[in-house]
Amino acid sequence: MIELKENMGIPRSIVIAMAVLAGVTVANLYYNQPLLEMISSGLGISHITANLITVITQVGYAFGLFFIIPSGDLYSRRRIISVCMTMAAVMSLIIGLASNIYIIWGASLLLGASSVIPQLFIPVAGQFSRPEDKSKNIGYVLSGLLTGILAARVVSGFIGEWLSWRAMFLIAAGLMIICCGIALRILPDMKRNFTGTYPQLMHSVWTIFRTHPRIRLYSVRGGLAFGSMLTIWSCMAFHLAEQPFCAGSDMVGMLGLCGMAGAIAASDIGKYIPKYGIKKFSGCGAVIQIIGWLVSYFFGYGYIGLIVALILVDIGTQFQQLSNQSGCIAQIPEASSRANTIFMTTYFIGGSLGTFLAGQGWAAMGWTGVCIVGGLFAFASLLITLLTSRINIELKVII
Numbered sequence: 001m002i003e004l005k006e007n008m009g010i011p012r013s014i015v016i017a018m019a020v021l022a023g024v025t026v027a028n029l030y031y032n033q034p035l036l037e038m039i040s041s042g043l044g045i046s047h048i049t050a051n052l053i054t055v056i057t058q059v060g061y062a063f064g065l066f067f068i069i070p071s072g073d074l075y076s077r078r079r080i081i082s083v084c085m086t087m088a089a090v091m092s093l094i095i096g097l098a099s100n101i102y103i104i105w106g107a108s109l110l111l112g113a114s115s116v117i118p119q120l121f122i123p124v125a126g127q128f129s130r131p132e133d134k135s136k137n138i139g140y141v142l143s144g145l146l147t148g149i150l151a152a153r154v155v156s157g158f159i160g161e162w163l164s165w166r167a168m169f170l171i172a173a174g175l176m177i178i179c180c181g182i183a184l185r186i187l188p189d190m191k192r193n194f195t196g197t198y199p200q201l202m203h204s205v206w207t208i209f210r211t212h213p214r215i216r217l218y219s220v221r222g223g224l225a226f227g228s229m230l231t232i233w234s235c236m237a238f239h240l241a242e243q244p245f246c247a248g249s250d251m252v253g254m255l256g257l258c259g260m261a262g263a264i265a266a267s268d269i270g271k272y273i274p275k276y277g278i279k280k281f282s283g284c285g286a287v288i289q290i291i292g293w294l295v296s297y298f299f300g301y302g303y304i305g306l307i308v309a310l311i312l313v314d315i316g317t318q319f320q321q322l323s324n325q326s327g328c329i330a331q332i333p334e335a336s337s338r339a340n341t342i343f344m345t346t347y348f349i350g351g352s353l354g355t356f357l358a359g360q361g362w363a364a365m366g367w368t369g370v371c372i373v374g375g376l377f378a379f380a381s382l383l384i385t386l387l388t389s390r391i392n393i394e395l396k397v398i399i
């Protein structure tokens with residue numbers, strides 16, 4: 001088995017494998033979204049209660065990012081991956097068999113926490129790739145991740161419509177077992193970046209956060225971008241179930257294909273970040289998202305308007321995530337897993353907040369409320385970029 005060395009390059013086959021495994025694993029977080037209407041009807045619960053399944057899954061992911069991902073600098077990444085995939089398989093099985101919403105909530109929390117494997121792959125791409133290939137390889141893994149996020153809705157929508165929502169989670173459990181075997185077979189040994197205890201490791205995460213203002217800036221912008229993206233998806237099943245659509249989960253899945261088109265279209269943008277810079281990429285992504293939300297607000301009651309809005313919001317997300325996340329890892333490559341922990345924890349806190357506020361917006365104003373919430377997230381990201389650019393705010397170290 002080969003051993004990867006820092007800045008010495010990664011075989012293309014391993015980069016592709018990481019991208020594929022990242023997509024399949026992260027999909028666990030999003031299978032539930034097209035199925036919320038079916039789960040709500042099947043269990044006799046309200047839309048807001050069903051929407052909490054998505055929120056809790058994302059909160060679990062944030063916990064996993066904060067407590068599991070830093071250990072990639074301390075322990076064997078292969079061992080962490082195998083344990084997480086096994087846990088994800090067990091939790092998916094429990095959700096598929098559960099008849100009580102509280103059991104589903106608890107299993108969803110642990111499913112989210114154990115689905116953090118893609119965030120072990122991204123620091124690997126950033127640390128071990130040749131310097132000229134770092135952004136490009138991170139971009140490939142991120143494209144696999146984003147494609148998995150969107151493909152999850154396609155697969156879940158169709159399986160939910162033609163089999164049942166429970167069948168989707170049982171299939172997911174089997175996929176995780178297969179992925180675990182593949183990962184253990186192909187992933188090489190990798191150098192560990194930290195010597196010490198786990199408490200010392202976690203304390204160092206706070207030290208990095210405290211002493212690296214750019215990591216804080218990049219993380220907040222990424223979190224706002226992801227919050228905007230999840231806003232449009234978290235209430236899509238409810239929106240399509242009403243007039244004028246009266247559609248089922250399979251149509252949510254079809255719209256996921258449109259989002260995948262956006263992800264694929266933006267899959268190779270990473271190589272342009274060194275040329276144009278993180279700030280311009282992030283600002284451009286926020287503008288694209290805002291345009292997408294305007295389209296959704298004015299034309300979101302027809303399929304063409306929704307398709308255009310979804311593509312724009314997803315492309316804008318990829319612009320912002322890739323630029324800001326690669327910037328975080330570049331700040332401190334010798335602690336790539338911990339830098340990525342800060343970025344992704346903030347990222348999914350933003351996603352959870354966007355999902356939660358989208359549910360409140362839907363309850364208060366329907367699709368108009370959802371559009372307002374998503375647009376405000378994108379505008380906040382753009383505003384931060386403009387403020388830090390125009391008045392050159394000094395981001396002081398937190399005492």
